[in-house]
Amino acid sequence: MTGSDVLAVLPEILVTATACLVLLVDASLDRRSARLWLPVVTVLGLIGAILSGPFVIASHTAFGGFIVIDTFTAFFRVLFCILAIFATVVAPEYLSRRSIPAGDYYATVLFSTVGAMTIVLATDLITIFVGLELMTIPVYVLAGMARKDRYSNEAALKYFLLGAFSSALLLYGFTWLYGISGTTSFVGVADAVTKRGFNDGATLVALALVTVGLAFKAAVVPFHQWTPDAYDGAPTPATAFMSVAPKAAAFAAILRIMIGALGPLGLDWSAVFAVLAAVTMTGGNVVALVQPNVKRMLAYSSIAHTGYILAAVAAYKAGAPASAAVLFYVFAYGIMNLGAFACLIYIDLDGTRGATLDELNGFARRNAGGALAFAVFLISLTGIPPTVGFVAKVFILGPVLDSGLVWLAVIIALNAVLAAFYYLRVVVHMYMYDPDTNAPRLLNSRLLSAGLGLGALATVVIGVVPDSLYRWALQAAVPFIR
Amino acid sequence: MDHLLTLLVLVPIVGLIPLVLFRRDVRAVKQVAVITTFVELVVSLVMLAQFHVGEAAFQLVESIPWIPSFGIRYELGVDGISVLLIPMTTLLTFIAVLYSTGGSIKTRLGEYMAAFLLLEVGMVGVFMALDLFLFYVFFELMLVPMYLIIGIWGGPRKVYATLKFVLFTLAGSLLMLVGIIAVYLASGDVGNRTLSLPELLAHPGRFNGNFQFWVFLAFALAFAIKLPMVPFHTWLPDAHVEAPTAGSIVLAGVLLKAGGYGFLRFALPLFPIGTQAWLPILILLSVVAILYGAIVSVVQKDLKKLVAYSSVAHMGFVTLGIFVLNQQGGVGAVLQMLNHGFVTGALFLFVGILYEKTHRRQIADLGGLANTWPLYTAFFGVFVFASLGLPGLNGFIGEFLVLLGTFKFDPANGPGGLFWGPAAALGVILAAVYMLWMFQRVMYGTIREAYRNLPDLTPLEVVCAVPLLVLTVLLGIFPQPAIAIISPSVQRILAFATDASQVVLK
Numbered sequence: 003m004t005g006s007d008v009l010a011v012l013p014e015i016l017v018t019a020t021a022c023l024v025l026l027v028d029a030s031l032d033r034r035s036a037r038l039w040l041p042v043v044t045v046l047g048l049i050g051a052i053l054s055g056p057f058v059i060a061s062h063t064a065f066g067g068f069i070v071i072d073t074f075t076a077f078f079r080v081l082f083c084i085l086a087i088f089a090t091v092v093a094p095e096y097l098s099r100r101s102i103p104a105g106d107y108y109a110t111v112l113f114s115t116v117g118a119m120t121i122v123l124a125t126d127l128i129t130i131f132v133g134l135e136l137m138t139i140p141v142y143v144l145a146g147m148a149r150k151d152r153y154s155n156e157a158a159l160k161y162f163l164l165g166a167f168s169s170a171l172l173l174y175g176f177t178w179l180y181g182i183s184g185t186t187s188f189v190g191v192a193d194a195v196t197k198r199g200f201n202d203g204a205t206l207v208a209l210a211l212v213t214v215g216l217a218f219k220a221a222v223v224p225f226h227q228w229t230p231d232a233y234d235g236a237p238t239p240a241t242a243f244m245s246v247a248p249k250a251a252a253f254a255a256i257l258r259i260m261i262g263a264l265g266p267l268g269l270d271w272s273a274v275f276a277v278l279a280a281v282t283m284t285g286g287n288v289v290a291l292v293q294p295n296v297k298r299m300l301a302y303s304s305i306a307h308t309g310y311i312l313a314a315v316a317a318y319k320a321g322a323p324a325s326a327a328v329l330f331y332v333f334a335y336g337i338m339n340l341g342a343f344a345c346l347i348y349i350d351l352d353g354t355r356g357a358t359l360d361e362l363n364g365f366a367r368r369n370a371g372g373a374l375a376f377a378v379f380l381i382s383l384t385g386i387p388p389t390v391g392f393v394a395k396v397f398i399l400g401p402v403l404d405s406g407l408v409w410l411a412v413i414i415a416l417n418a419v420l421a422a423f424y425y426l427r428v429v430v431h432m433y434m435y436d437p438d439t440n441a442p443r444l445l446n447s448r449l450l451s452a453g454l455g456l457g458a459l460a461t462v463v464i465g466v467v468p469d470s471l472y473r474w475a476l477q478a479a480v481p482f483i484r
Numbered sequence: 485m486d487h488l489l490t491l492l493v494l495v496p497i498v499g500l501i502p503l504v505l506f507r508r509d510v511r512a513v514k515q516v517a518v519i520t521t522f523v524e525l526v527v528s529l530v531m532l533a534q535f536h537v538g539e540a541a542f543q544l545v546e547s548i549p550w551i552p553s554f555g556i557r558y559e560l561g562v563d564g565i566s567v568l569l570i571p572m573t574t575l576l577t578f579i580a581v582l583y584s585t586g587g588s589i590k591t592r593l594g595e596y597m598a599a600f601l602l603l604e605v606g607m608v609g610v611f612m613a614l615d616l617f618l619f620y621v622f623f624e625l626m627l628v629p630m631y632l633i634i635g636i637w638g639g640p641r642k643v644y645a646t647l648k649f650v651l652f653t654l655a656g657s658l659l660m661l662v663g664i665i666a667v668y669l670a671s672g673d674v675g676n677r678t679l680s681l682p683e684l685l686a687h688p689g690r691f692n693g694n695f696q697f698w699v700f701l702a703f704a705l706a707f708a709i710k711l712p713m714v715p716f717h718t719w720l721p722d723a724h725v726e727a728p729t730a731g732s733i734v735l736a737g738v739l740l741k742a743g744g745y746g747f748l749r750f751a752l753p754l755f756p757i758g759t760q761a762w763l764p765i766l767i768l769l770s771v772v773a774i775l776y777g778a779i780v781s782v783v784q785k786d787l788k789k790l791v792a793y794s795s796v797a798h799m800g801f802v803t804l805g806i807f808v809l810n811q812q813g814g815v816g817a818v819l820q821m822l823n824h825g826f827v828t829g830a831l832f833l834f835v836g837i838l839y840e841k842t843h844r845r846q847i848a849d850l851g852g853l854a855n856t857w858p859l860y861t862a863f864f865g866v867f868v869f870a871s872l873g874l875p876g877l878n879g880f881i882g883e884f885l886v887l888l889g890t891f892k893f894d895p896a897n898g899p900g901g902l903f904w905g906p907a908a909a910l911g912v913i914l915a916a917v918y919m920l921w922m923f924q925r926v927m928y929g930t931i932r933e934a935y936r937n938l939p940d941l942t943p944l945e946v947v948c949a950v951p952l953l954v955l956t957v958l959l960g961i962f963p964q965p966a967i968a969i970i971s972p973s974v975q976r977i978l979a980f981a982t983d984a985s986q987v988v989l990k
Contacts, residue, residue: 415662
């Protein structure tokens, strides 16, 4: 290990240090000052990590070829830090209300963020697996953080069991790849796979196992069953985080492995991904249609969004725009979906799980700003301009059509109509019904409102001027051009 | 005044700022909204004054890169068609906002006016956008404000109506989005792709027949739902019945026109082969819309529904005029759009006024109102006669030109103008039946005691109605200036749509 190796992972080191610092601060300060300082420390550490990114020299490998720093890494590092900041800002009031240990929450989010950042560094099967585990294990803890809430326990247990199962499948797939190629580096695997070709039993087994393992992580239908319960039962700020960051990381892993290591087989598995994409978006949307609980509805809808992103993965034949579409959509989805879940925190009070549609009645009159932010996130998730969700869909439709998957493009369009129905129904309840007289009191948190306001503003601003973000995504996709 | 069109987009957005600041003060909200829409109206009239009549190409063009990595431009421009539709839009929005200050909206006035200003951005944008992507953004921008206007300030079944409206519209427009992206991909090689209409039209022939067949369908679905054409019209009566009066005025007056305009601006010139392929079906649907809309109007018991279904019939004339692909038909269709905007906007205004005073919309509950409301009867009468196409009023000119074009329609195979012309003319007769019958039942006969002491039009209502009345009469007796503005642009569009080299390619 040399100095440049350390410098290469400076952002990761900073986030890890922040996580340790958070634990120390939590242990040493009394409750009240801890409540104030913990989020501040967390956010400052994450901002430091973002700022330290540019000091790292781009596009080189470190640690003897175990990791790589390229434009792709830089893009995702910033994204993960932004998501962690967002998840930190919306949490404090909720945590103290539900007496969830705040220090543990922030530290867990930070550790999970380090894991996600490790995934995007990976140029080796081992690194990527370590990153995946480092990301998901804290998320299991996050899901179960409300220790006295049985739904939270159920969420954690389900997520853990199925997560462990999928990790095992993935790892098994990795061992097959190692068996085929005799190496764990992506470059070596790619070479070996190219030599053996597609009509090879062992390659097929490895491919199937890896695909299924990653499909579990990204919540692709039919490997999505853990999602609704895990998202629904977890404490809402945790749900907001785990619905976006692990998904973004899963897609980073899919790009790294499927295009980086198994790219030579691409032509053959893109059809599988196209079918999975269609099934996933349709399945998620259809089930979301009938959910009376908004938190559960958003959980199913996040499955549908997996489908849209997967469509762009399937369209990888279109080249850089396809990978850029994945990155752009993941970014957009991160902000809008985290924001949408976080909006539920206003209503998600003691003893409730999320909010039912009826509890949202007249929300616009009770909290005009919160309702507006929620409406913006929902409209963006629907994909109506001028929001980032719309532009992201356009960027996906482009490569999908370009690679000849016209049927998939039509399915995406029709699915957006389905999604409009249930997303806009929430707007109906917020804006078009009167509040119930015995409606529970709303959470009043300036920090939450400020965070959501900023998120909603970003949703609209990037929706109107998306070019710089898209350019950045295109740059970040450069490592995948062959 | 280089950025006149951008100014049109910006004025309502700027108006939103004081609206948000003073949202708690009802008086201030009203003043800001009225002043903003008035300024917008003035700017649009300045634009009309700067327009060079007789030129077919786009004028006042502004074009800057917007999303360069995707080849998308912020490109605005007007031709003889949009230069008239934009002042119509700003006038109707002004009237809708002005009328709403009269007390018909009782809750959340600040949000209501904000929705109208946002809606205005989308509406004027649709008629100016020359980049397909920009057009789509404005097209969808109209959706959310109207969704809120119907859903929050609408009638008893507002939620059902507004969701139906949004889902129908979205279903069409999202397929159009797929079509737009397909156009983008087919427009050239990587790095050369564009969605700018002038550039796409500069080199025709880049889309092959099969491509045009499907993409035209995607565009046509979106526009046919928006217009609406039979059988995609079912959202319209619900939306109109539940919408507040001002919402109905703008919905019927402007939003429906976005469909007809879309056909003329994009679908026809870009896809001549697709147009030819779908022409017979679209003409059939247009004539069906004319007859069906008229027949269903005859049996309506609800005044607002009657006007809504009559819109279906009138829009049938618009599409018929567009798809007979000749000069008279095209000019007639554009005139019909304008006239329908003024006349049907006015009809919805008067039905709304009637409802405000009597709280009834069922024709059977009304009657004899002419005795107590001479002024109302006079205004309403003129608009009813204009709507049924009485010569001397504006409704006549548009329908007459469309019928003239239809009789001249002479396709290579299938039924020609001599079949469709008389069928469509039957719709004009039916219009007289339902309009006059309605007018007679509402305004004449014996009056109910309860209505005897109701006041006639208020000054505010008169102010709202007079500009529409003036235009109805003026365009009726002196349509030549409007035709002179429209003609060259229609001719240019038809030249693209009937480009022999392209159509023969098939």
